[in-house]
Amino acid sequence: GEDVEQSLFLSVREGDSSVINCTYTDSSSTYLYWYKQEPGAGLQLLTYIFSNMDMKQDQRLTVLLNKKDKHLSLRIADTQTGDSAIYFCADLNTGFQKLVFGTGTRLLVSP
Amino acid sequence: EAEVAQSPRYKITEKSQAVAFWCDPISGHATLYWYRQILGQGPELLVQFQDESVVDDSQLPKDRFSAERLKGVDSTLKIQPAELGDSAMYLCASSFERGDEEASPLHFGNGTRLTVT
Numbered sequence: 001g002e003d004v005e006q007s008l009f010l011s012v013r014e015g016d017s018s019v020i021n022c023t024y025t026d027s028s029s030t031y032l033y034w035y036k037q038e039p040g041a042g043l044q045l046l047t048y049i050f051s052n053m054d055m056k057q058d059q060r061l062t063v064l065l066n067k068k069d070k071h072l073s074l075r076i077a078d079t080q081t082g083d084s085a086i087y088f089c090a091d092l093n094t095g096f097q098k099l100v101f102g103t104g105t106r107l108l109v110s111p
Numbered sequence: 112e113a114e115v116a117q118s119p120r121y122k123i124t125e126k127s128q129a130v131a132f133w134c135d136p137i138s139g140h141a142t143l144y145w146y147r148q149i150l151g152q153g154p155e156l157l158v159q160f161q162d163e164s165v166v167d168d169s170q171l172p173k174d175r176f177s178a179e180r181l182k183g184v185d186s187t188l189k190i191q192p193a194e195l196g197d198s199a200m201y202l203c204a205s206s207f208e209r210g211d212e213e214a215s216p217l218h219f220g221n222g223t224r225l226t227v228t
Contacts (some may be wrong), residue, residue: 004153031216033216033217035219040224041221041222042115042117042202042219042220042221042222043154043202043204043219044219045216045217045218045219048216088153088154090153098156098159098167099144099156099217100156101153101154101155102153103151103152103153104152104153
């Protein structure tokens with residue numbers, strides 16, 4: 001089955017850029033998503049990218065997709081303490097209409 | 112902004128008891144999902160509905176779990192009997208997608224945190 005991998009932790013200082021990486025195995029991916037989860041809460045959609053794009057920018061967020069290497073990244077510019085959360089990468093296989101999540105990357109932003 | 116509503120927010124139950132969770136998706140969203148998220152892991156799909164029909168329940172432990180969406184709007188997920196290993200966050204999500212259309216993002220509720228003692 002499909003597999004989505006992420007590093008477990010990332011620690012940055014306030015004001016720095018954060019880059020969260022994700023790799024996936026599904027060759028039939030059509031959309032890839034980034035979700036944010038704060039403690040005790042549900043998942044908040046941050047952004048998503050269609051598989052025929054290689055970059056998408058939305059305010060402080062930049063998504064890069066390398067389809068050949070099946071690598072996705074999320075860059076957060078000027079990271080703030082309020083960005084501390086768990087970030088999930090998710091891959092949609094529209095053949096099965098199934099969204100598969102990674103294990104999440106815990107981002108810690110220190111003042 | 113419209114939200115996916117879930118209740119209860121928290122549930123504590125003893126093992127072997129029955130428990131039920133409710134979800135009301137965003138109005139007009141045809142597809143509804145129930146995910147289970149064990150602490151420290153990503154969400155895993157339990158069941159997916161397209162309107163009132165089950166599209167995928169391959170990961171649903173059918174001996175104890177059941178889900179329904181009778182009128183194609185709100186949905187109930189039930190566990191009977193609950194086991195200690197069922198302790199997790201149960202997340203409901205919905206999307207506008209209607210099969211052949213371009214996939215739309217999933218919008219999640221805040222979840223129900225279940226603790227089985």
